[in-house]
Amino acid sequence: MQITIYNYSKQRLETIDLQISEEDTTWFDDDSYDHDIHMITDFKSGLLISPRGYEYPLLIDGTSRATIDYISRKALALKAFYTDTVFE
Numbered sequence: 001m002q003i004t005i006y007n008y009s010k011q012r013l014e015t016i017d018l019q020i021s022e023e024d025t026t027w028f029d030d031d032s033y034d035h036d037i038h039m040i041t042d043f044k045s046g047l048l049i050s051p052r053g054y055e056y057p058l059l060i061d062g063t064s065r066a067t068i069d070y071i072s073r074k075a076l077a078l079k080a081f082y083t084d085t086v087f088e
Contacts (some may be wrong), residue, residue, distance in 0.1 A: 002015050018043060018048070046060050
């Protein structure tokens, strides 16, 4: 499926062809706020962090789900680090 993401290393929006599967994606169904992380996906050489709500997923090169121990709070902190979002 094609989705639009924000590629941090290129500093722009782009459309990618993404195949989501159980082998490369972790879902977080227990989060309920719009700023929480919905899922994290290993994509090529980076990590795709998909928040709830209407934000674009964020692609960060050079990291993976294993790097952040598959934890949504660590994904949220990583997203905040790259986007200067206040982390609660």
